[in-house]
Amino acid sequence: MSVRGATPEDIPELVRLREILADRMARDGGAPVSGGWQEAYADSLALRLDDPDTAVYVVDAPGDGLAACGIGLIFQRFPGPALPDGRHGYVQGMTTDPRHRRRGHSRAILLALLGWYRDRGIGKVDLHATSDGEPLYRALGFVEDGYPPLTWRDRS
Numbered sequence: 001m002s003v004r005g006a007t008p009e010d011i012p013e014l015v016r017l018r019e020i021l022a023d024r025m026a027r028d029g030g031a032p033v034s035g036g037w038q039e040a041y042a043d044s045l046a047l048r049l050d051d052p053d054t055a056v057y058v059v060d061a062p063g064d065g066l067a068a069c070g071i072g073l074i075f076q077r078f079p080g081p082a083l084p085d086g087r088h089g090y091v092q093g094m095t096t097d098p099r100h101r102r103r104g105h106s107r108a109i110l111l112a113l114l115g116w117y118r119d120r121g122i123g124k125v126d127l128h129a130t131s132d133g134e135p136l137y138r139a140l141g142f143v144e145d146g147y148p149p150l151t152w153r154d155r156s
Contacts (some may be wrong), residue, residue: 001105003112006056006069011045013066014056017095024130052064055116059105066107074122082124087117089117090127095132106136114140117130 006014015038048054053074063069071093079086091113097107117125128149129137 001059001067001103001108003059003108005058006045006049008046008049008056010056010058010066010069011042014058014093015042017066017069017097018093019095019131021093021095024132028130033078035065038072051117055113057109057116059102059109060099066097066143067100067103068094068109070094070106070109070113072116072125074117074120085121087120089122091127094127106133107140110136110140 019038032112045056049056055072057069057070057072058066065094073092075088075090077083077086077088093108094106094110114125117123125142126145127137127142129142143149
């Protein structure tokens with residue numbers, strides 16, 4: 001197994017894996033899955049695959065398609081005591097196809113993303129964990145950071 005950067009040819013598979021994650025997140029109590037987002041997601045991937053503040057890593061499935069993927073993003077906030085340069089990371093879309101789980105794919109992708117962050121001087125990385133992924137994230141050093149994650153959604 002090897003981790004590689006995603007290419008434009010991977011976009012349909014990245015959308016398929018994101019659909020798997022969306023269903024899992026909904027079962028964990030996240031936002032309900034609504035339709036129509038797939039095309040916008042594919043378009044956004046196409047625009048951002050070459051963005052220096054975005055990393056999309058994948059593991060190929062034996063035969064055809066993708067077994068797993070993960071996305072790293074770098075965001076700019078205002079500098080402060082905990083973020084002197086204001087830059088922080090966010091891991092999004094960590095997904096392994098159920099047929100390929102328990103083989104170390106997500107661990108390999110997450111380690112590649114953490115290396116990518118280190119190479120760019122990013123010392124704080126956040127993510128939202130599904131119940132499936134939480135043990136891996138905790139094993140690699142992710143912890144609650146002292147402030148509860150709160151979300152507002154416009155319900156109007």
